[in-house]
Amino acid sequence: MEKINIHGVMMDNVTMDEALGFVVERLDGPGIAKIYTPNSEIMMQAQRDPALKDILNQADLLIADGAGVVLASRILRRPLKEKVSGIDLVKRILENTRTRPTSFFILGAKPGVAEKAAINIISDYPKAEIKGWHHGYFQPGEEDGIIEKINDSGAEVLLVGLGAPKQEKWIHRNASRLNCKVAMGIGGSIDVLAG
Numbered sequence: 001m002e003k004i005n006i007h008g009v010m011m012d013n014v015t016m017d018e019a020l021g022f023v024v025e026r027l028d029g030p031g032i033a034k035i036y037t038p039n040s041e042i043m044m045q046a047q048r049d050p051a052l053k054d055i056l057n058q059a060d061l062l063i064a065d066g067a068g069v070v071l072a073s074r075i076l077r078r079p080l081k082e083k084v085s086g087i088d089l090v091k092r093i094l095e096n097t098r099t100r101p102t103s104f105f106i107l108g109a110k111p112g113v114a115e116k117a118a119i120n121i122i123s124d125y126p127k128a129e130i131k132g133w134h135h136g137y138f139q140p141g142e143e144d145g146i147i148e149k150i151n152d153s154g155a156e157v158l159l160v161g162l163g164a165p166k167q168e169k170w171i172h173r174n175a176s177r178l179n180c181k182v183a184m185g186i187g188g189s190i191d192v193l194a195g
């Protein structure tokens, strides 16, 4: 995949179809793929926080959420093909379960919200299996138990909505002990899916 350098953050220059293709490939691939969709605010924050910039640059797929990032790429004369927002990609992954049934674990949002999102998902996408969920307001001491719950669930895709950059830092820190195939930071998308 072609990379586009936006102030030192190496974005993947992909269309929505290409991003979905990458996810589908990784469902049956080795190891875990880390996917982040930074908006312009997070891109700005990465300028002041080299550790965050590093985390973004170690993503397996880094795509532009928001027109601001696409605009920045045009101003820098290295135009990204299109905006591929987190919520849109999540919806495409869910739609794709019709051809490739997929299992999910939802981590994040306020207590009760992930359950609502799970109910909506299984009614809209019968081939999406929700293996479990956990709210996003846990203490550091609870983290090991949550990781065990995710791994025991056997979910292929972990959707993490802890807000940015908390979710990117969480995925980066824990990726090596997660057994899922894809871990994706999805911001407020759990609230959107809960309706």
Ligand code: UDP
Residues within 6 Å of the ligand: 108, 109, 110, 135, 136, 137, 161, 162, 163, 164, 166, 186, 187, 188, 189, 190, 191
């Ligand atoms: N959130 C969470 N744990 C936290 C902080 C936030 O689970 O410690 C959730 C919050 O409930 C919301 C999501 O993270 O569902 C995204 O929050 P926000 O819209 O503020 O972040 P953004 O979409 O801008 O990344």
